[in-house]
Amino acid sequence: MLSIMKEVYVSELRDELWSGALETLDIIIQEEKLQDLMDLLEELYPEPVDITTINELFWFEEIFLFEQLGIGELIQKKL
Secondary structure, eight states, X not given: OOOOOOOOOGGGHHHHOOTHHHHXXXXXXXXXXXXXXXXXXXXXXXXXXXXXXXXXXXXXXXXXXHHHTTOHHHHHHHO
């Protein structure tokens, strides 16, 4: 199987993610937490990871991301 990895800047994530992951990213952008997000992703994944793994994190673990970025309570109040 051919596996291709590429570097993606946090500003380019919107072009790479799909479905529910996009909603999570939009909230993070709206809350101005992009730099914190990049720091968290680098901490969570010190080795290269494929975009599907990142997409699944954003899509299915959004509460975890929000809590790690310090916006968990704020987001839950908005919902």
